[in-house]
Amino acid sequence: MALTPEEIERYKRHLVLRDVGGQGQQRIKAARVLVIGAGGLGSPVLMYLAAAGVGTLGIIDDDRVSLDNLQRQIVHDTDHIGTSKVESARQTIGKLNPHVRVQIHDERIDAANALDIVSRYDIVADGSDNFATRYLVSDACYLAKRPLVFAAVGPFDGYLTTLKPHATGPDGKPYPSYRCIFPEAPPPGTVANCAEVGVLGAAVGVIGTLQATEVLKEIVGIGDSLAGRLLIYDALATRFSEIKVAWDPANPLSGSAPTVRDLSIHGAARGDAVCVA
Secondary structure (H helix, E strand, O other): OOOOHHHHHHOHHHHOOOOOHHHHHHHHHHOEEEEEOOOOOHHHHHHHHHHHOOOEEEEEOOOEOOHHHOOOOOOOOHHHOOOEHHHHHHHHHHHHOOOOEEEEEOOOOOOOOHHHHHOOOOEEEEOOOEHHHHHHHHHHHHHHOOOEEEEEEOOOEEEEEEEOOOOEOOOOOEOOOHHHHOOOOOOOOOOOOHHHHOOOHHHHHHHHHHHHHHHHHHHHOOOOOOOOEEEEEEOOOOEEEEEEOOOOOOOOOOOOOOOOOOOOOOOOOOOOEOOOO
16 A cells, blocks of 8 residues: 655654565555554554554544543543544544544444454454453454454553464464453452542553554564563553463363354443553
């Protein structure tokens, strides 16, 4: 996909970057990325992917902008309070980079629409705020054979990985799925939401920026994928750590004897919110 003279000027820091260059920027322009949630994580993901020139950004969220969002949800501003988050994000992206096409889904992702929506995009970034949605999105991405860059945050910490369970790693085994890492969701009420415990806005931005970086790496095909690795960030200690994760042959989605073959096991994808939105 050819770049216009204006795009060449806009992206020249990418074009002179050895591992990206013209071909990499053309891949970015041709890419279609779906972002689940236009909140604390989705905001930096959307801003950096738009700035990088991702050709089509899909945004799905059914919430509206509120004043208490603005401490961390940087894609929105005070003038957009009361506006749907997808529309607010679309307007901000349009001002940042008019070359990006934005497709908004002003709805909650659920078992009825997930597979159809996910299948329209090349890669998915999940910044959702509850466990039920995370399992749903992970299952949908596996069934649609779409890579998923997943992130979540706590008050002063964050977690990030890339999920490609439809593909195999260097050892010949499938990459792990979300269900390999988190076999079961915690019982309802055991994980406090950010309204109760708070969250450091800048720490959310760190994880969202890393999430955008991993999406771009997958699009261009550079560097070491986070597939098979869970990155953990401790903001208070200013420390990153990593846990190796492996395919679990007993997991019900991509294991040796799968029982999850469609999305019928999911309800409306509602669950306890965690400290992320």
